[in-house]
Amino acid sequence: MKKTLSLVAALVLAVIFSNQATAQEFKGLDKSPMDVAAYPSSYRVSDKVVKVTYSRPQLKGRSLGKLAPAGKVWRTGANEATEITFYKDVNFGGTPVKAGTYTMYAIPGDKEWTIIISKQLNVWGSYFYKDSQDVARVKGKVSKSKDNIEAFSIAFGDDKTMYLGWGDTIVSVPVK
Incomplete structure (x- = not known):
């Protein structure tokens, strides 16, 4: 009788735990998937200078001005505020920045964008942005792309220049 009860109890527990394990639901892909840009860009190089973790919203027929309005602080991507990690002290757009992890915001403009490096971390969007937490505010030069860039993108050139591209704007x- 004891063996039967032990066997039944073991089977009941196995059914309970197996249902919980198979009941796990995984969400589909994010509408603005997360991506990483780094310098050097090769994943095989462990001696990085900078890495940016950001989400990539898409235009989907909308205007850049509607998604990243001129003159307003923007999270520089989608979802959580973009994070930038400097593995070494750098000169970011003419301003010295110590090694560390920061958030990166932008204020779009026609001829230049203000790029903001902030001490705030783990922030959703730019809703809680505080200028008192700024480490650097630099001007980014605006140029036009010959091709339309559907998904917001960040890349680094061979000269360590960081490029943000979206729509026809670069x-x-x-970063030195």
Whole structure:
């Protein structure tokens, strides 16, 4: 009788735990998937200078001005505020920035964008942005892309310049 009860109890527990394990639901892909840009860009290089973790919203027929309005602080991507990690002290657009992890915001403009490096971390969007937490505010030069860039993108050139591209707009900021 004891063996039967033990066996029944073991089977009941197995059913309970197996249902919980198979009941896990996984969400589909994010509408603005997360991505990483780094310098050097090769994943095989462990001696990085900078890495940016951001989400990539898409235009989907909308205007850049509607999604990242001129003159207003923007999270520089989608979802959580973009994070930028400097593995070494750098000169970011003419301003010295110590090694560390920060959030990166932008204020779009026609001829230049203001790129903001902030001490705030783990922030959703730019809703809680505080200028008192700024580490650097630099000007990014605006140029036009010959191709439409559907998904917001960040890349680094061979000269360590960081490029932000979306729609027909490309913003460049040197990182030395």
